[in-house]
Amino acid sequence: MNASTFAVRTEDCFARFMRIRRQTLALCAGLSAEDLMVQSMPDASPGKWHLAHTTWFFEQFVLGRDPAYRSPNTAWHYQLNSYYQSVGPMHARPQRGLLSRPSLDEVRDYRARIDEAVGELIMRGVDDVLAARIELGLQHEQQHQELLLTDIKHAFWSQPLQPVYRQALHAETENVSVPMRFLPGREGVVEIGHGDSGRFAYDNETPRHRTWLSQHTLANRLVTNGEYLAFVRDGGYRDPALWLSDGWDTVQREGWQRPLYWQEDLSSEFTLSGMHALNANAPVCHVSYFEADAFARWAGARLPTEGEWENAAVAQQAAGNFQENQRFHPIAAHAGEGMQQMYGDVWEWTASPYVSYPGFNPLPGALGEYNGKFMNGQWVLRGGSCATPQDHIRVSYRNFFPPHARWQFAGIRLGQDR
Incomplete structure (x- = not known):
């Protein structure tokens, strides 16, 4: 140099x-x-x-x-x-x-x-x-x-006054109902994981490796509040057939009846800019893996694997509704073709458990505790959220949380076998 x-x-x-x-x-x-x-x-x-x-x-x-x-x-x-x-x-x-x-x-x-x-x-x-x-x-x-x-x-x-953190600086410029369409994904052997030695990545994003993708489709956009509301009103939280066993136990123990921050009347939700009417076209957020999985079953679909998600996202620019926008809340999809909302708005639960990639080596010394030791009982999320800094996210980024976690800006994209 x-x-x-x-x-x-x-x-x-x-x-x-x-x-x-x-x-x-x-x-x-x-x-x-x-x-x-x-x-x-x-x-x-x-x-x-x-x-x-x-x-x-x-x-x-x-x-x-x-x-x-x-x-x-x-x-x-x-x-x-x-x-x-x-x-x-x-x-x-x-x-x-x-x-x-x-x-x-x-x-x-x-x-x-x-x-x-x-x-x-x-x-x-x-x-x-x-x-x-x-x-x-x-x-x-x-x-x-x-x-x-x-x-x-x-x-x-959590407190009675429910104060406003910060008024949203940007009003939504478009709020239309974008039809959900399922777009075909690639079938066969693909490579996923971080492969650019010139850019930063956490150790859990490596090594780049091959994985097999079966025939599948992915939804062109995120699941909306309106769609999730239909699940709630259809008795989704009362039907054990939709839930994983641990998920149903959690619903019963915690008394879940709706996403975190939704009000009991199902017409409004708490945000960082205070209480607002529920926007039917905006992505549902603050749902756990258990809730995402149950909704997918109710909708006749499933959650994407992280290989399917990454392969679809690799062609997309890592741009969207991030922390820099200062909305601090997900916004509705815009009318358009192709995959939308792959980055920003909400972290997307995947069907993939958080485990190591083949050939994974943690960082040496104490920094090796950063990611590797948490590869147990957690699930992978992809894409970042409205609270994520834009230059922090990349296509190979693997976030992870236990399946009951709801307080993060986490939402749902559907997938299907075909």
């Missing part, structure tokens, strides 16, 4: 680092210290913890590469570690809402100090190893930006 290329790379790395770190703070604008300390359920985390944990990640895995580095806040490491057992013990996840200290001001100061130290490190020069660590930290931060939004939404919905 020549000197001029090295200089550009250093400046680009610094600019990207500062942009993403500032965006996390921007998502917290208007939120009080009290807002940022709420933990409304065990699966969520306080906003303040997200701010601090993402900073700890850079301190631990970037600055900590230097044996001479000394942390200014070693006493905080126990409560800011998430699940890296090889790094050390950690505070129990369901009890993060008890962490009144450090204060929000102290966390902001911590972020500023670590940002300054990482920035200085970058400007001294970026080699391949440092660039990879910083990019991993930034991708990790973008994941937590999305979690911050979904967690504050659940926290605001």
Whole structure:
């Protein structure tokens, strides 16, 4: 690498680092210290913890590469570690809402100090190893930006006042009913997984490998609120024949009767911009894998496999309704030909369990705990959502959640055998 290329790379790395770190703070604008300390359920985390944990990640895995580095806040490491057992013990996840200290001001100061130290490190020069660590930290931060939004939404919905996080900045420009059509997918041997060595990917997206696709079709758009409402009104939540056994047990135990955030009258839903009338043409969201699978059975269809999804999405530009649009809610499909809404709006449940690809090798050391150890009892989602940063998503990206999870912006695309 020549000197001029090295200089550009250093400046680009610094600019990207500062942009993403500032965006996390921007998502917290208007939120009080009290807002940022709420933990409304065990699966969520306080906003303040997200701010601090993402900073700890850079301190631990970037600055900590230097044996001479000394942390200014070693006493905080126990409560800011998430699940890296090889790094050390950690505070129990369901009890993060008890962490009144450090204060929000102290966390902001911590972020500023670590940002300054990482920035200085970058400007001294970026080699391949440092660039990879910083990019991993930034991708990790973008994941937590999305979690911050979904967690504050659940926290605001859980309280009687149900406050508005932020008024939607963009009204919908089109809201038409787009007929659902099933488009044929490719049959035969295809390659999926990350194969571009010049671009970032998590280890669980690799290696690129061959898989077989049987004859199938995929819906041209996402399932809408109106279509899911018909399932609810037809007794979908009362018919055990539609549900996986664990799903039916969950419905009974939790008393599910509709998607999370839908009101009991089925005419409105809670959003990050407050309560709004249910838009029949917008994608249904905040449904679990169990609900997605039950709806697909009711509709005489099934969920796509991740191989089918990726093969259909590879020809599509990774553009759509992402975090940058500041709608923070899925919008209706636009009239048009071909596959729509493959990216953004809602994460799409697939019929594929979250397991390793053939030949998978996790990252070495503690970073190997990032993805691989969660390959058990979870299902793959694809495509990103309205809370996902656009430059965080790619066709090979594999998100994963347990089948009961509902608080993420997750929705449904149907598939069929043919």
